[in-house]
Amino acid sequence: MTGVVKLRAGGSHLQQIPNDPRHLEALLDFYAGAGVDCFLQDDPVDWVALTRAQAAQRAQAGSQVASSAQPQQPRQQTPASNFQGQATAPPVPAAPIAAQIGAVPPASMGQSPVLPDREIIAAARDLAASAPTLDELRNCLSAFEGCNLKLTAKKLVFADGNPEAKLMFVGEAPGRDEDLQGLPFVGRSGQLLDRMLAAIGLDRSSAYIANVVPWRPPGNRTPTPQETEICKPFILRQIELVNPDVLVFLGAASAKTLLGVQDGIRKMRGRWMTYPCKGREISAIATYHPAYLLRSPLEKRLSWRDFLAIKQKLGEKAAD
Numbered sequence: 001m002t003g004v005v006k007l008r009a010g011g012s013h014l015q016q017i018p019n020d021p022r023h024l025e026a027l028l029d030f031y032a033g034a035g036v037d038c039f040l041q042d043d044p045v046d047w048v049a050l051t052r053a054q055a056a057q058r059a060q061a062g063s064q065v066a067s068s069a070q071p072q073q074p075r076q077q078t079p080a081s082n083f084q085g086q087a088t089a090p091p092v093p094a095a096p097i098a099a100q101i102g103a104v105p106p107a108s109m110g111q112s113p114v115l116p117d118r119e120i121i122a123a124a125r126d127l128a129a130s131a132p133t134l135d136e137l138r139n140c141l142s143a144f145e146g147c148n149l150k151l152t153a154k155k156l157v158f159a160d161g162n163p164e165a166k167l168m169f170v171g172e173a174p175g176r177d178e179d180l181q182g183l184p185f186v187g188r189s190g191q192l193l194d195r196m197l198a199a200i201g202l203d204r205s206s207a208y209i210a211n212v213v214p215w216r217p218p219g220n221r222t223p224t225p226q227e228t229e230i231c232k233p234f235i236l237r238q239i240e241l242v243n244p245d246v247l248v249f250l251g252a253a254s255a256k257t258l259l260g261v262q263d264g265i266r267k268m269r270g271r272w273m274t275y276p277c278k279g280r281e282i283s284a285i286a287t288y289h290p291a292y293l294l295r296s297p298l299e300k301r302l303s304w305r306d307f308l309a310i311k312q313k314l315g316e317k318a319a320d
């Protein structure tokens with residue numbers, strides 16, 4: 001059967017594509033890979049005005065951003081914008097694309113994305129700072145509605161390992177396997193991390209592992225600076241609550257976000273730095289991200305040096 005399905009791409013023009021499941025699948029695949037995470041719906045909406053009003057309301061209500069620990073009613077009548085909250089002005093096809101092609105919309109569809117702005121970041125800060133324990137921080141984060149990545153992720157990826165550990169690793173953001181399991185570093189790069197830990201006589205019972213961003217960005221794209229800013233207060237608080245002796249940044253992204261350093265990973269790795277935390281200075285080091293090592297196995301020899309340095313530093317701290 002032939003036919004045509006009309007899709008509105010980027011809010012600017014209609015695309016006509018053959019009504020063939022393979023074409024539709026390939027197109028949806030492309031959209032997901034490109035970071036598109038919402039279906040367009042019927043009515044034109046001024047998203048800038050709407051999300052600013054929502055942000056103001058939320059800021060006013062302070063921790064109400066997190067108040068939805070109770071399940072929210074899906075807002076069926078509210079059309080979605082793209083994840084960056086860009087306005088999608090002109091009218092769009094009568095039914096959502098998902099309905100046109102018989103796809104099942106994600107559970108989060110119907111919740112309106114939020115424009116990241118200063119109020120949301122401030123609310124995230126207040127909320128994170130108010131959590132007295134890791135369990136409460138996790139609860140705050142799972143109820144937090146301020147980050148659009150939550151709309152497309154399957155699970156919150158909070159942390160794994162031992163909260164009492166002296167060694168803490170911070171990565172950038174979860175990938176597909178992590179999103180499915182709700183645990184950080186459980187895919188191929190996580191397995192490599194486990195092997196590297198084993199090589200210095202450690203495992204997940206002697207380390208704590210988290211990410212800067214706790215939701216998988218669609219298609220594994222890099223988190224936007226706004227998404228990172230919104231999530232940052234939660235990882236800062238997580239580090240404060242774990243209060244490790246040694247902090248390891250896996251890859252440059254987490255070190256740049258949390259230490260404000262600008263160097264690339266080649267220059268930064270293997271150098272001891274300090275991370276100020278609760279009036280003390282935590283020894284911090286960046287090393288190659290295991291995903292990079294999977295692509296560039298020759299660099300493992302440098303990572304090995306870093307891990308030996310980490311082991312030595314842990315020994316020194318224990319002897320202090």
Ligand code: URA
Nearest residue numbers: 171172173174184185
């Ligand atoms: N990469 C990361 O940075 N974090 C994960 O949890 C998995 C892969």
